Amino acid sequence: MKRTTARTTTPAPRLLIALAALALAFLLLPLIGLLLETPWAQLPALLTTTTATEALRLSIITSLLAAAVATILGVPLAWVLARKEFTGQRLVRGIVLLPLVLPPVVGGVTLLTAFGRRGLVGQYLYDWFGIQLPFSTAGVVMAEAFVAMPFLVITVEGALRNIDTRYEQAARTLGASPRTVLFRITLPMISASLLAGIVLAWARALGEFGATITFAGNFPGVTQTLPLAVYSALEVSRDEAIALSLVLLAVSLTVLVSLRGRFLGSRS
Amino acid sequence: MSVTARVITRIGDFAIDAQLEARPGETVALLGPNGAGKSTMLKAIAGLVAIEDGCIRIDSAAVDEPASGTFIPPEHRRVGMVFQDYLLFPHMTVRQNIAFGRKPRKMPADKNNDDDTWIHALDLTDLLDRKPDQLSGGQAQRVALARALATNPRALLLDEPLAALDAATKQTVRGELRQFLQRFEHGSILVTHEPLDALVLADRIVVLEDGRVTQVGPTAEVASQPRTDYLAALLGVTLHRGLATDGVVACETGGTLIASTSITGSVIAVIRPQAISLHTHKPEGSARNVWRTTVTAVEAHHDQMRVTLAGPPQLTAAVTPAAVAELGIAPGQQIWASLKATDIAVHPA
Numbered sequence: 148m149k150r151t152t153a154r155t156t157t158p159a160p161r162l163l164i165a166l167a168a169l170a171l172a173f174l175l176l177p178l179i180g181l182l183l184e185t186p187w188a189q190l191p192a193l194l195t196t197t198t199a200t201e202a203l204r205l206s207i208i209t210s211l212l213a214a215a216v217a218t219i220l221g222v223p224l225a226w227v228l229a230r231k232e233f234t235g236q237r238l239v240r241g242i243v244l245l246p247l248v249l250p251p252v253v254g255g256v257t258l259l260t261a262f263g264r265r266g267l268v269g270q271y272l273y274d275w276f277g278i279q280l281p282f283s284t285a286g287v288v289m290a291e292a293f294v295a296m297p298f299l300v301i302t303v304e305g306a307l308r309n310i311d312t313r314y315e316q317a318a319r320t321l322g323a324s325p326r327t328v329l330f331r332i333t334l335p336m337i338s339a340s341l342l343a344g345i346v347l348a349w350a351r352a353l354g355e356f357g358a359t360i361t362f363a364g365n366f367p368g369v370t371q372t373l374p375l376a377v378y379s380a381l382e383v384s385r386d387e388a389i390a391l392s393l394v395l396l397a398v399s400l401t402v403l404v405s406l407r408g409r410f411l412g413s414r415s
Numbered sequence: 416m417s418v419t420a421r422v423i424t425r426i427g428d429f430a431i432d433a434q435l436e437a438r439p440g441e442t443v444a445l446l447g448p449n450g451a452g453k454s455t456m457l458k459a460i461a462g463l464v465a466i467e468d469g470c471i472r473i474d475s476a477a478v479d480e481p482a483s484g485t486f487i488p489p490e491h492r493r494v495g496m497v498f499q500d501y502l503l504f505p506h507m508t509v510r511q512n513i514a515f516g517r518k519p520r521k522m523p524a525d526k527n528n529d530d531d532t533w534i535h536a537l538d539l540t541d542l543l544d545r546k547p548d549q550l551s552g553g554q555a556q557r558v559a560l561a562r563a564l565a566t567n568p569r570a571l572l573l574d575e576p577l578a579a580l581d582a583a584t585k586q587t588v589r590g591e592l593r594q595f596l597q598r599f600e601h602g603s604i605l606v607t608h609e610p611l612d613a614l615v616l617a618d619r620i621v622v623l624e625d626g627r628v629t630q631v632g633p634t635a636e637v638a639s640q641p642r643t644d645y646l647a648a649l650l651g652v653t654l655h656r657g658l659a660t661d662g663v664v665a666c667e668t669g670g671t672l673i674a675s676t677s678i679t680g681s682v683i684a685v686i687r688p689q690a691i692s693l694h695t696h697k698p699e700g701s702a703r704n705v706w707r708t709t710v711t712a713v714e715a716h717h718d719q720m721r722v723t724l725a726g727p728p729q730l731t732a733a734v735t736p737a738a739v740a741e742l743g744i745a746p747g748q749q750i751w752a753s754l755k756a757t758d759i760a761v762h763p764a
Contacts, residue, residue: 313502316463319489320496321516322566331515335506 178396185393186386193390201368202376203394206353209284209372213291214299214349220292221299221348222341226329228300229307247297254293255361262289262362286363287370291352298351302344306337343406350402354395416474416569418494418602422459423468431455431626434469437570437602444617444634445606448645452626453606457572460604461496462489473569495568499575501559503547509558510543516566533561537595552580553588560595571596571603577612589615610649613637622646642683642762653686653731659761670727673703675756683762688721688733690758694751695742702753706730710748713739720744724752 186193193199228240246254262269262280272278280286310333318332319325334341356374363370365379373395380388421434431452437443445453458464460471462478465486471479473494478487503512513534534540537557547555556576563571576592577585593616596603607613613620613634620637622630622645630642637646657666659682664672672684692698698705708730712723719733722744732752734744744750 311502313498314504316458316461316489317496317498317502318504318515319463320461320492320494321562322490322493323515324490332504336504338506 181389181392181396185389189386190390190393193387194394196387198367198371198376198380199387199391202371202373202391205284205287205368205371206373209287209291210349210352210355212288213295213352213355214345216288216292217296217299217348217352218341218345221296221344222303222334224296225300225303225307226333229304243300244297246294251294251355251357251359252361253357255290255358258286258290258293258358258362262286281362282364282366282370284363284369287359287372290358290362291355294355294358295348295352299344299348302340302347303337306340306344307333310336346402346406350399353398416601418460418471418473418570418604420456420460420471421469422456422466422471424455424459424464424466426452426455429626432469433621433623433626433628435604435621435628435631437604439602440600441618442596442599442603442605442616444613444620445604445623446610446613446620446637446646447608447623449608451623453608453623454574456623457496457574457604457606460570461494461572462487462492493566493569494572495563495566495570496572497556497559497563497574497576500579501547501555503550503555503558503562505547507546508543509539509545509547509550512547512558513539513543513562513565516562533564537561551584553584556580556588557591560592568601570601571599573603573605575607575609576605577607577609592616610646641685653688653729655684655686655728657682657684662756662761664759664761666728668727668729670706670729672728672754672759673756674759674761675703676761678761685760685762686730686754686758688731689719690754691724691730691732692753693722693732693734693738693742693744694753697751698753700753701755703756704754704759706752708750708752710744710746710750712746713744724750730754 194203224243228236228243233239249257259266259281261267262272264270264273264279264281269280272280280289314336315328315332318328323331353372354374355372356378359370359372360375360378365371365375367376371379373391377388377391377395380391417436417438419434419436423432425431429450429452433452433456435443435445435456445456447453455464459466459479466479466481468481470477470482473492477483477485478492479485503509504515507515534543537560539554539557539561542550542554542558547558550558556579560576573592577589580588589612596605596616605612605616607616617634620630620632620634621628622637622643624643624645630637630646641649655664655666655668655672657664657672659665659674659678659680661679662674662677664674664682664684666672666684672686674684692702697707706724706726709725710722711725712721714721714723715736718736720736720739722732722734722739724730724732730752738744742750
């Protein structure tokens with residue numbers, strides 16, 4: 148992708164141009180609609196209601212925690228998938244990628260069956276420790292991490308496959324233990340992809356709706372994140388829903404723009 | 416310190432069974448064609464691959480011996496390795512690269528001095544704050560060397576250390592590397608497929624072909640007495656295997672060579688292309704070997720012309736371009752060739 152100047156193209160068929168324009172319009176019009184309907188004058192008031200500020204605070208906290216969980220658990224998983232060969236590897240990769248294609252609401256149901264009060268693990272957590280994950284803020288983090296982790300795993304696994312492992316061998320001959328190699332060679336060498344994976348996972352967690360509402364419910368101040376607040380507001384105040392949507396749109400757009408630089412910009 | 420290795424291992428269908436030794440202060444070249452198993456041997460000594468059988472010792476202590484269940488991981492072997500394309504860590508400066516392998520438990524002041532010694536000796540003072548992608552090939556090679564030496568290694572392994580350099584740089588760096596290796600107090604093992612590297616840098620040559628050692632000896636001896644077709648081609652000499660009877664060699668590929676020794680038995684005869692004379696008429700003289708033969712090819716080779724003769728025996732003669740012009744030598748032409756018996760080196764094989 149370094150040389151873009153010497154691109155030779157055949158002239159585009161008119162139909163293609165027309166359809167491309169239609170596609171762009173399809174994606175752009177809802178955004179324009181949102182901006183046109185935004186009650187700009189009341190925006191400060193709408194975004195400072197208790198519901199809005201609590202939802203925003205909760206969204207930021209839970210999405211950051213979910214991104215942290217996805218990173219701490221996802222990087223080792225990506226490393227194992229990229230570097231080790233074991234039987235059932237394809238199955239494991241399938242399981243890792245499943246939340247990408249699974250309807251989030253189904254993800255929420257599966258979480259309930261595992262961690263609900265009568266779930267596979269959840270019943271013991273509750274009986275023995277009194278821990279109840281569903282319908283709690285921790286449940287929100289779990290639901291978000293569940294859907295966000297695959298983004299991190301595939302990004303990091305791809306990066307781990309692409310780096311030259313001989314750098315790691317060189318580090319070993321210089322006296323570095325496997326742990327030192329991981330932290331001083333491997334992770335720094337994939338830092339750009341790792342950061343991209345973390346940001347993608349965080350953005351996915353921030354926008355999470357289906358799994359959260361199924362597994363954690365929709366309680367203001369406890370589990371009602373921004374997307375859930377938008378959903379609830381829609382029934383009461385269209386203006387508030389639009390104002391909250393605008394916040395999510397702004398965040399998503401910022402993430403995309405910063406990631407675009409990461410992915411397409413030249414290194415160093 | 417010394418390194419001794421008997422490496423027995425398999426990579427897929429490819430089997431390696433080879434041994435080599437590098438004594439303190441000695442540089443041993445592991446010379447062989449691509450895919451002969453040279454790099455695998457080097458990796459085995461470094462601890463980057465485990466051997467299946469045999470034994471690798473550094474200064475008489477086993478670091479990999481499957482029979483006794485010994486395997487010391489690479490980070491504890493203290494073997495410095497310089498990789499073919501140097502593998503300088505791209506996210507670190509030259510200074511950080513060199514400091515990477517420094518042992519933290521030693522006194523900082525003491526170790527700094529150690530690093531500095533190599534930084535000065537290898538002329539890296541001005542490059543310390545650069546990133547690897549801002550270095551020339553020769554500079555990167557010196558940094559890789561300094562990085563390996565900063566760990567105070569007990570042996571040095573160099574994997575094709577000149578292969579990544581362009582021809583002009585190669586010559587300079589080869590000379591620098593030679594000077595360095597002569598001062599290095601421990602054993603060094605140099606992997607190369609380039610005979611000139613081995614001839615210039617090594618005290619001894621171990622020739623590895625298809626996973627087996629085919630020749631071992633002091634550099635000068637291996638250069639003048641190559642025992643295999645591979646080596647003979649590299650060193651630019653003609654080699655004939657055959658059966659000698661009192662110095663007369665019946666070549667396996669046909670033809671006879673008369674040598675000046677009275678050797679009998681299975682032999683390898685080595686002929687330098689420069690020793691062969693070409694004539695348009697039957698030569699009258701002292702040369703014991705005279706043939707009438709056909710020219711099969713004529714090609715320029717540096718400042719000489721290489722004339723291939725059909726034989727038997729098949730031979731290559733090196734003559735001046737002027738001689739080619741004067742004698743009108745061209746492929747298909749009938750010609751006389753002569754060779755003194757004393758110019759045929761015959762080795763028992």
